[in-house]
Amino acid sequence: MRMRHVKSGMGMNGFAPQGTRAAQGVKPHGDTISGRVVLFGNSDVEMAVCKPVEQMDYFYKNGQGDECIFVHFGSGVCHTMLGALRFGPKDYIIIPKGIIYKMTWDEPGATAEEIFSGKTKNKSKKGKGDDAWRPAGAPENWTREQMPLGKYLLIETTNGSHIAPPPRYVSKATGQFLEHAPYCERDLRLPVNEPESGMPMFVEQYGEFEVRVKARDRMHSYVFHYHPLDIIGWDGCYYPYIFNIEDFAPITGKLHMPPPIHQTFEAHNFVICSFCPRMLDWHPHAIKVPYNHSNIDSDEVLYYVEGNFGSRKGIEVGSLTLHPQGIPHGPHPGTIEASMQHAYTGELAVMCDTFRPLFPTKAALELEDIKYPASWEGEHFPRLKANQPVGGNFVQGKIKGKKIKAKFGEMVDFGGDNRPPAFALSPTAPAAGSGANTWAPNPPAPATAPAQASSNGVHANGSNGHAKKNGSTTKLNGARAEVKAMTKPAGKKR
Template sequence: MAYYRSAGSVPPKRHTQHRDEEGNLRYEELMGEEGFTSDSALLYHRHLPSALVDVRTWDLPDQTLVPNHPLLPRHLATHALFADPPEPADAVTGRRLLLGNADVRLGYVVASVTSPYYRNGIGDECLYVEDGRGRVETVFGDLDAGPGDYVVVPRATTYRVVPEGPMRIYAIEANSHIGPPRRYLSRYGQLLEHAPYCERDLRGPEEPRVLEGGDVEVYLKHRGPGPGGIAGTVHVLPHHPFDVVGWDGCLYPYVLNVADFEPITGRVHQPPPVHQVFEGHNFVVCNFVPRKVDYHPLAIPVPYYHSNVDSDEVMFYCGGDYEARRGSGIGQGSISLHPGGHPHGPQPGAYERSIGLEAVDELAVMVDTFRPLDLGEAGLACDDGQYAWSWAGGRRGE
């Protein structure tokens, strides 16, 4: 993360003795990125953080991926994946895989019960809350999450999700770190004046949650045998993982609400990079929010037709009225996949209807990847099978 925070009890100098009131030593743990050469945090535990008493295999939800072949644009109706009302599921073991490649995996879940304690040992996670509210409890402290919140969780952070009721969560799992685009940051890590959000918009943990207990299970996703080189293990700890009395540093989970993203507009249509909110290795995350649109007298406010020469484009429609997709079947909770090599743009009639618009009321989260995306079991299950023909009036084979 871009700036330093401190919470709870930490010693005046790092890597020195830190004792409780009775003289017992706290155990310092460094969580550091890129081999101790990038952002890090120091956590002070009451017990040994590496202690284990048991281990077993965790059979992950289906991680199989199949190529998008023959190459097609697709519409994934995520709301069709879960019954209404949904069967009990949690945000970790109930997560279903929509799309993925070697850099990022995109999943969806309607979570209504508390998840197990969990850590992703492969990469950072970004959980976008489409609807519902809950609490994300982490080893650093708690984060409240609600509609429109991005919850960014660094790699190997132990956490669990406690819903207040059904929570619709769009999960972006990286094989790398996720953070603000580098062009938004000074060389020292401060968000710059041209960035569409700043440090004041970020909500971090206030105080660590200190809990006791033994034989606590932590579900771990890590590299290993299995589809995509991903495996699961359950570690049983003799002490509760949330035994941290204090921490400090620049690596911690945080929340950004999409309403705090300030859109950039212009006289003519602006390209997707102005909507970028995060980046990871070989992918970017953008969001399209309600905003005034292009004000040139001859402007066409919807996107021009474009070819993704270097990327696959995934758009998650999560609010408002998406004018450019009217008539395609896309609605709340839909995902469109526009693969590299295929030109795409507004649906028939949208180009003309947009002329004269002064504002749009749309909300969407876009992930652009720089390697092709394959289809997961959930993506195959909720593909409507019709979207590819929507620009030609629904005709196939004619």
């Protein structure tokens, strides 16, 4: 069990370094269904990535679970038994179990009707056709060999539950979205019947039409003697729909907001969240990236869509990270400092939190960046580290590469217009048997407050805590508070 970084490939910055299996990422192959590569899963959910190279020549029905398809690159039409849905980049396509569908991708020189009817020769598969054409949203360094039609992330239930909006977003009395919800009915796109645009709901044809059904963890093939999309109408509340992640209205706050504010969908034992461009915390002393924490009850998978993720280094577009429950994680060293000057983040990511442990597949292990767990080596604000006290009254350190010298209890200022809270260096109790002082960064006390032997608001790891000196011992209250030793005994390495 460890933190993992899987590079699925074809990010905005290209692939991983050449010479590694991860450099190629998930290989394009198959169609929308057969090309799926499962990376993580458990008895509740599976997560897969797909980069199809050919169109589907059959229809498909998942008879055992709901599907949430997040389209990263590419566009096309999802033809379902209840109507057609045109999709594009950053669309969530929610397909309930039992719905027959066929997903077709746009390609050069072919209309939606030609692709749906199978009359196209699929020029993209052979790398032919219009060289100027590329899948919607594809990066500038795109090549047809790397991603012929598009790419999507699949989150599929394996416990038979349904993917739906969180109940707290919906009125129990009326079934409508509440005003505090980050999206509403107007943001959902429903199936349409537009035969003139190549998106019919009812198709009256006879012949042989294959329908592949996934049930009991097996794929079953049936041949219909009539077209599977033969429904002339329907009613009720069980239907596929599309929600674009850019229509999610982020909930922001003066201080760091917890992950549930990003929740978009949920099913039994897992949730799906959307990290969207948003304003960052605006309290003058706010730490603008998530503090160090442990997921006590869940495993966390993030799929990085675009932008720079403020709390991570070495992550590229198309990366997936897994942080298992019980293993602490937080901002990479240096990311707290880098975030202080920003009022806005342009990051875009999809997160899936599960309440049972996730297991990587062989495909995920082949794409893993094995150096990822070691990427947290180092410390935040290394400029505050103290060397041996000078003359018993001073400590030395560095601020942005400049040496500083301050008396005990004196404020250490970062300088510049956009600065984090000032810190003071004050002694606490020595570590038992070490003979060395430890130091905790502390905010300044109000000018009118009397001198006290306690310091409030220890933010050594970005979370709230309370360090109090009581005789020769140091009491630390707050589950996440952490005070790190800033000096070490002579002769010992850090």
